[in-house]
Each structure stands twice: as C-alpha cells, then as structure tokens.
Amino acid sequence: MNARLTPGDEAPAFTLPDADGNEVSLxxxxxxxxxVYFYPAALTPGCTKQACDFTDNLDLLAGxxxxxxxxxxxxxxxxxxxxxxESLKVTLLxxxxxxxxxxxxxxxxxxxxxxxxxGVIRSTIVVDEQGRVEHALYNVRATGHVAKIIKDxxx
Numbered sequence: 001m002n003a004r005l006t007p008g009d010e011a012p013a014f015t016l017p018d019a020d021g022n023e024v025s026l027x028x029x030x031x032x033x034x035x036v037y038f039y040p041a042a043l044t045p046g047c048t049k050q051a052c053d054f055t056d057n058l059d060l061l062a063g064x065x066x067x068x069x070x071x072x073x074x075x076x077x078x079x080x081x082x083x084x085x086e087s088l089k090v091t092l093l094x095x096x097x098x099x100x101x102x103x104x105x106x107x108x109x110x111x112x113x114x115x116x117x118x119g120v121i122r123s124t125i126v127v128d129e130q131g132r133v134e135h136a137l138y139n140v141r142a143t144g145h146v147a148k149i150i151k152d153x154x155x
Contacts, residue, residue, distance in 0.1 A: 004105035005136045011036075011127040012103035016071065016093040019079035024069070024093055026131065033066045033134070034127045035149065038106035039142075040120040042074045042082035042092070046142035050122075051082070053146035055089045064155040066126075071095050071106075073120060105138065124149060 005011070015025040026034065037054070039047040054061075054068050061068055068090045072079070079092040093100075098120075101107035106123040109116060122142065126135040126149075135152065 004138055005125060005133045007133050007136060009133045009136075011125065011131050011133050012100070013131075014100040014103070016095055016100060017076050018094070019076055019083050019092050021076050024091060026127070029067050029069075029127075030131065031129050033129060035061065035066050035068045035124060036104070036127060037068070037070050037122075037124040038101055038104060038120060039070060039072050039122055042072055042078050043085070046122075047072070048082075048086055050142040050145060051088050051090060051092075052086055053143075055087070057146050057150060058089050060150065060155060064153070066153075066155075067091070069093060071100060073098055073101065105136075126153070 013026055015023050018024050039050055041047055051070060070090050071093045073096050074094055075096055076094045079094055083092060095101050098107050104125055106121050108121055110119045121138055122140050124137045124140055125133055128134045
C-alpha cells in the first residue's frame with residue numbers, strides 16, 4: 001500500500017482502459033486541471049450517487065477548466081453498463097489490478113462494522129495543469145462530496 005498523496009506531489013502517471021476499452025492517460029489532460037476520483041464499485045448505490053453528482057455538475061466543472069475521471073477496479077464491460085444505465089458523462093476508467101488505486105493511496109485497509117479488510121478508499125485527487133496534486137481528499141462521503149469540491153475550488 002502506497003502512502004497518500006499530498007498537495008505539491010507529482011501525480012502518478014497512468015494509462016487505463018475506459019468503458020469502451022480505449023486507453024486514457026493522465027498525460028492526455030496535460031494543460032488542464034483534472035479531478036480524479038476513486039470509487040469502490042460501479043452499479044452500487046453510493047458510487048451511483050457520486051457518479052451522477054459529477055455528471056450533473058460536469059458542465060460547471062468543465063467551464064471552470066476541470067476534466068473529471070472516475071477510476072474503480074471494475075472491468076470496462078461493467079463500466080459501460082454503469083454509464084449506459086445511469087446516463088453518465090464522466091470518463092470512467094478500469095483498474096482491475098489496482099495499480100493506479102495503489103499509486104494514489106486509494107487502496108488499503110478499511111474498517112467496517114468492526115471488520116478490517118482491504119478495499120478501495122473513496123478518494124478525490126485534484127491535479128493541476130502541470131500534473132501536480134492540488135488537493136488530496138481521502139475517505140470522502142459519496143453524498144454531498146461534489147458540492148464540497150465545487151465550494152473548496154471556489155467554482
């Protein structure tokens with residue numbers, strides 16, 4: 001498990017398949033700010049709420065110069081189903097081997113109802129135009145999180 005990122009860190013480079021199997025890299029977004037959010041699983045209530053919130057605010061975020069990328073350990077086929085079922089407009093990337101999740105400190109030990117296990121830590125990393133971490137938020141809530149980001153970024 002990698003350490004969590006902090007503002008000023010270089011954002012780890014990545015290339016992952018999207019819902020259609022096309023490769024998407026962080027480098028593709030050089031010169032734009034990117035909100036990279038990590039979520040446990042497509043087609044689950046909390047993750048659906050979060051993805052819909054990002055989709056509902058995508059025009060506002062894009063207008064302020066932000067691209068949005070959601071990353072989960074799901075396979076591209078499940079992401080495509082998630083996108084179609086919920087009419088999502090955010091870019092969804094598949095990280096089934098959890099290498100990117102790990103590099104961003106978004107995979108690790110979790111506790112739930114007294115049980116400890118390894119899993120995805122719901123996290124949001126805001127990357128600036130130069131590829132540096134601007135904000136690193138870990139253990140975020142699915143509900144209300146997008147509104148908080150918009151407020152924190154002053155959009």
